[in-house]
Amino acid sequence: MKNSFSIEGMTCKNCVASVTEKLLGVDGVYTVDVDLRKGEAEIEMKEHISISALKNVLPKKYFIEQKVKGKADDNLPFDRLRKTQKNEKVIGEKTKLQQLKPLLLIFAYLFASSFLLNYDNWSIGEAMLDFMGLFYIVFSFFKFLDLKGFPESFGMYDPIAKLFPFYGWIYPFLELCLGVMFLMRFQISTALLITILILGVTTIGVTRTLLNKKQIRCACLGTALQLPMTEATFIENSIMLVMAIIMLVQIF
Structure with missing residues (x-):
């Protein structure tokens, strides 16, 4: 399956190489296609991988978020997932x-x-x-x-x-x-x-x-x-x- 993600924090080709390498290291990930200008990544995976698993392998300077709505992350209902992501953004705004x-x-x-x-x-x-x-x-x-x-x-x-x-x-x-x-x-x-x-x-x-x-x-x-x-x-x-x-x- 393929899923699209938005990734913040990338500024150059070195960032793309680093993000690609880290994500490919996640068990179950087959391919990673990162678009620097759009700040997006398309990840092909064997089965659904939680967003937390992807976040854990990336340095703190990068923030990854799933773009495609649908299957809930970590078995959470989708509306609850949206609230969780919204809370993460609020926390980020407090640190501006x-x-x-x-x-x-x-x-x-x-x-x-x-x-x-x-x-x-x-x-x-x-x-x-x-x-x-x-x-x-x-x-x-x-x-x-x-x-x-x-x-x-x-x-x-x-x-x-x-x-x-x-x-x-x-x-x-x-x-x-x-x-x-x-x-x-x-x-x-x-x-x-x-x-x-x-x-x-x-x-x-x-x-x-x-x-x-x-x-x-x-x-x-x-x-x-x-x-x-x-x-x-x-x-x-x-x-x-x-x-x-x-x-x-x-x-x-």
């Missing part, structure tokens, strides 16, 4: 703040650094430019940690990266260049326009992904940190877009 902790700490450091750099001669405009420059430098660093895995993760929701995979490869370098431009106060208006363009396009892609109810991981911090895409991407993009628009209005 913990999942976002790395991102919040990064922003706290960036805000503090921007404030200290302009403490003696305070200027909110200068502080915002420093923040944006530091933002790009720090975020590009995380992408460079896994330069091979980032393009595929980024292409899962960024419209440009989907059409032109090469864009995913140059994006970390683009962020690094923008960071240097902001910090050195070089061609600020150009850097602001590029910021609004690339982050605006990414936000559109994220919105489409959410409307399609697809669950994928945020690639904005590369694949080094596993963050919930919705919250992480909107927090990052909204702050940067607001700052870019404000600065652009002030310039013109």
Whole structure:
């Protein structure tokens, strides 16, 4: 028999290989076909295998859930199974703040650094430019940690990266260049326009992904940190877009 499952937490081909290997190790599993972009897996098994048995073999970073309604898991009635899965999601939602902790700490450091750099001669405009420059430098660093895995993760929701995979490869370098431009106060208006363009396009892609109810991981911090895409991407993009628009209005 074949069953379809949704799997959250996969960001690159290494994740696919790991998930496939772990699931194939489950007794009774014949074949495993994992789709990274859809976040799905089709598993052919000798007989029904409980979802708990599949969860036990996967690392904690992955969450697997059966997509096809029908036979109850572990002999539970289907409505009871749905309640159990719903409770698991509620528990996951309660830990969102913990999942976002790395991102919040990064922003706290960036805000503090921007404030200290302009403490003696305070200027909110200068502080915002420093923040944006530091933002790009720090975020590009995380992408460079896994330069091979980032393009595929980024292409899962960024419209440009989907059409032109090469864009995913140059994006970390683009962020690094923008960071240097902001910090050195070089061609600020150009850097602001590029910021609004690339982050605006990414936000559109994220919105489409959410409307399609697809669950994928945020690639904005590369694949080094596993963050919930919705919250992480909107927090990052909204702050940067607001700052870019404000600065652009002030310039013109």
